Amino acid sequence: MSVLVVVECDGGEVKKSSLEVASYGSQVAQLLGTSATAVAVGEATEANLAKLGEQGITKVLYDAEPRLKDFVNGAYTKLIAAAAQQEDAKVIVLANSNIGAAVGSRLSVRLQASLATNVVELPKTDGSSFTVKRGAFSGKAFADVTLAGERKIIAVKKNSIEALHEAGKTAEVVSFSAQLSDADFADAPKQVVMQDQAGGILLPEADKVVSGGRGMKGPENWKLIEDLAQALGAATACSKPVSDVDWRPHHEHVGQTGITVSPNLYIACGISGAIQHLAGVNSSKVIVVINKDPEAPFFKAADYGIVGDVFDVLPKLTQAVKELG
Amino acid sequence: MKFLVCISNVPDTTTKITFTPDNKEFNKAGVQFVINPWDEYALTRAIELKEAQGGGTVTVLNVGEADTEPNIRKALAIGADDAIRVNAFPKDAFFVAQQIANIAKDGGYDVILMGKESIDYNGFQVHGMVGELLGIPTVAPAMKLDMSGNTATLEREIEGGKEIVEVNTPFVASCQQPMCEPRIPNMRGIMTARTKPLKVVEPTGEGARTEVSAYALPPAKQGVKLIPAESAGELIKLLRNEAKVI
Ligand SMILES: Cc1cc2nc3c(=O)[nH]c(=O)nc-3n(C[C@H](O)[C@H](O)[C@H](O)COP(=O)(O)OP(=O)(O)OC[C@H]3O[C@@H](n4cnc5c(N)ncnc54)[C@H](O)[C@@H]3O)c2cc1C
Numbered sequence: 001m002s003v004l005v006v007v008e009c010d011g012g013e014v015k016k017s018s019l020e021v022a023s024y025g026s027q028v029a030q031l032l033g034t035s036a037t038a039v040a041v042g043e044a045t046e047a048n049l050a051k052l053g054e055q056g057i058t059k060v061l062y063d064a065e066p067r068l069k070d071f072v073n074g075a076y077t078k079l080i081a082a083a084a085q086q087e088d089a090k091v092i093v094l095a096n097s098n099i100g101a102a103v104g105s106r107l108s109v110r111l112q113a114s115l116a117t118n119v120v121e122l123p124k125t126d127g128s129s130f131t132v133k134r135g136a137f138s139g140k141a142f143a144d145v146t147l148a149g150e151r152k153i154i155a156v157k158k159n160s161i162e163a164l165h166e167a168g169k170t171a172e173v174v175s176f177s178a179q180l181s182d183a184d185f186a187d188a189p190k191q192v193v194m195q196d197q198a199g200g201i202l203l204p205e206a207d208k209v210v211s212g213g214r215g216m217k218g219p220e221n222w223k224l225i226e227d228l229a230q231a232l233g234a235a236t237a238c239s240k241p242v243s244d245v246d247w248r249p250h251h252e253h254v255g256q257t258g259i260t261v262s263p264n265l266y267i268a269c270g271i272s273g274a275i276q277h278l279a280g281v282n283s284s285k286v287i288v289v290i291n292k293d294p295e296a297p298f299f300k301a302a303d304y305g306i307v308g309d310v311f312d313v314l315p316k317l318t319q320a321v322k323e324l325g
Numbered sequence: 326m327k328f329l330v331c332i333s334n335v336p337d338t339t340t341k342i343t344f345t346p347d348n349k350e351f352n353k354a355g356v357q358f359v360i361n362p363w364d365e366y367a368l369t370r371a372i373e374l375k376e377a378q379g380g381g382t383v384t385v386l387n388v389g390e391a392d393t394e395p396n397i398r399k400a401l402a403i404g405a406d407d408a409i410r411v412n413a414f415p416k417d418a419f420f421v422a423q424q425i426a427n428i429a430k431d432g433g434y435d436v437i438l439m440g441k442e443s444i445d446y447n448g449f450q451v452h453g454m455v456g457e458l459l460g461i462p463t464v465a466p467a468m469k470l471d472m473s474g475n476t477a478t479l480e481r482e483i484e485g486g487k488e489i490v491e492v493n494t495p496f497v498a499s500c501q502q503p504m505c506e507p508r509i510p511n512m513r514g515i516m517t518a519r520t521k522p523l524k525v526v527e528p529t530g531e532g533a534r535t536e537v538s539a540y541a542l543p544p545a546k547q548g549v550k551l552i553p554a555e556s557a558g559e560l561i562k563l564l565r566n567e568a569k570v571i
């Protein structure tokens with residue numbers, strides 16, 4: 001028996017969310033008195049995979065098949081299912097990402113496992129029962145969910161688990177083949193189009209976010225948001241009406257019907273704080289609100305606030321960040 | 326072409342979430358239920374594709390108890406041709422997925438459309454499970470869906486970009502913006518919806534694999550610390566020294 005962790009890699013690097021997933025998996029293994037093995041997908045280097053030892057992983061399975069570089073639902077599912085069989089995995093942990101959720105739901109049917117997505121804490125288990133805490137009602141609540149059966153699959157929400165860093169520990173990297181055939185790549189994407197990300201920081205993975213609403217008045221003013229984001233090393237985001245009128249691209253829209261984020265720092269500029277917007281951001285650790293209306297509902301959900309004009313306040317903040325050095 | 330659109334019945338987005346005193350159940354009192362906002366994209370796109378093809382049918386499917394029927398009728402008013410309700414409390418994603426898969430198989434549907442995720446339970450998993458149960462591809466979450474004959478071209482959102490995916494029918498896709506502009510019912514739609522067929526069937530298959538043991542609300546914020554606009558730079562110092570987030 002073991003715990004199997006699915007690690008997503010991109011451009012040779014292990015994704016930040018996968019470091020969290022690996023740390024989660026190794027702690028579950030400890031709870032269950034077993035070890036954690038990882039199976040890596042995407043473009044990885046052996047050196048970076050070995051470093052997963054720092055997150056408590058003992059062994060990493062890697063299939064260097066070049067067609068696995070980009071996500072292919074059929075092939076990824078088969079690969080991970082094969083790894084789970086080989087390792088006799090009782091718990092499989094993956095990221096609550098578009099890849100993790102797509103694979104996790106298929107795996108749960110194929111392996112007859114129970115599945116919890118959007119999980120935010122380590123499980124509670126007494127050997128027989130197994131309960132995890134997950135986000136529900138689009139960020140407005142949490143639910144404790146009991147998972148039945150021999151096998152469990154857990155998809156961990158980004159930024160909810162602290163990654164472990166035990167310097168110097170390394171994992172053994174073992175080559176692995178699931179004997180994939182052409183048929184397993186039938187649903188391979190025809191084309192992958194990446195966006196230009198401000199400063200290369202992806203919103204779903206970001207630990208700092210600067211976000212703008214209708215109070216920014218127009219797309220031409222977004223330089224103020226981008227400047228502060230760049231100075232902080234933050235990703236940029238926006239409210240729904242802003243992406244609805246194409247001031248900003250749709251993938252920046254956060255909220256109940258957009259992306260849910262839980263960064264360490266969320267700075268809201270000219271956003272009123274409607275309930276649907278708050279649902280997507282209220283699990284952020286620290287929320288800063290800049291709004292000229294002292295009655296804006298967002299202040300009730302904030303840790304720090306400035307009642308003022310964004311056009312006056314934002315340049316001052318950017319300047320102050322630069323002065324920090 | 327036969328479209329099957331799965332709709333979930335969820336609390337309106339403005340709902341303030343509360344639970345029963347024992348924290349075991351969601352408090353439905355005074356809550357208005359709506360069609361899951363993502364599912365409206367699936368429904369509208371199915372109707373648009375049917376219209377473009379000049380034929381075919383759009384069936385809506387809900388797994389739920391009788392109190393979901395007003396929203397099923399609303400989907401019929403928006404333009405679906407008929408509806409099926411599986412008469413059961415949607416205990417968990419796997420339970421729901423089995424019901425959908427069985428109906429999809431028996432009815433020979435070509436395209437099965439869903440929303441990205443339910444805004445109450447946020448599973449983001451029913452579509453993958455249905456695809457696996459039927460042994461057909463699932464594309465989730467899809468931002469664009471076009472059909473040409475039996476081949477669909479979809480844009481699938483990935484972290485930081487998108488993929489262009491081509492699949493043949495039958496397939497499952499879960500929908501989100503900017504796929505289409507969700508339609509709202511018009512007077513004629515509301516009138517005709519009353520007489521469109523709504524079939525109620527009993528559930529089949531296995532039970533649920535998960536169970537909620539308790540709900541909780543997020544911890545309340547301590548109250549906002551206001552910094553005067555004139556000394557905005559102070560905020561940055563607080564974020565570094567007090568909150569320790571930069
Ligand atoms: C089904 C449904 C789903 C929804 N989902 C989402 C969602 O996922 N995400 C989302 O964001 N919204 C969502 N909404 C919309 C939501 O209800 C609000 O309409 C929206 O969040 C408001 O956006 P805003 O705060 O940018 O704009 P507004 O509400 O117009 O607020 C602008 C704010 O800027 C302030 N302001 C103006 N000028 C300045 C200035 N110079 N300096 C400082 N402050 C200034 C104003 O005081 C005001 O508070 C949804 C709505 C529905 C019905």
Ligand SMILES: Cc1cc2nc3c(=O)[nH]c(=O)nc-3n(C[C@H](O)[C@H](O)[C@H](O)COP(=O)(O)OP(=O)(O)OC[C@H]3O[C@@H](n4cnc5c(N)ncnc54)[C@H](O)[C@@H]3O)c2cc1C
Pocket residue numbers: 331332333334335336350351361363364386387388389415416417418421438439440441442443444445446447448449450451452499535536537
């Ligand atoms: C108060 C309350 C309590 C609930 N308790 C539980 C619980 O304890 N455990 C649990 O797992 N679920 C529970 N549900 C049910 C939940 O809303 C779903 O119907 C089901 O669990 C699948 O949710 P999901 O978030 O996994 O779906 P997702 O995978 O997020 O949904 C994706 C898509 O699947 C389709 N879909 C989802 N549900 C249905 C449905 N019922 N009928 C037709 N199509 C559907 C929709 O197109 C949806 O957009 C509860 C719901 C409510 C309102």
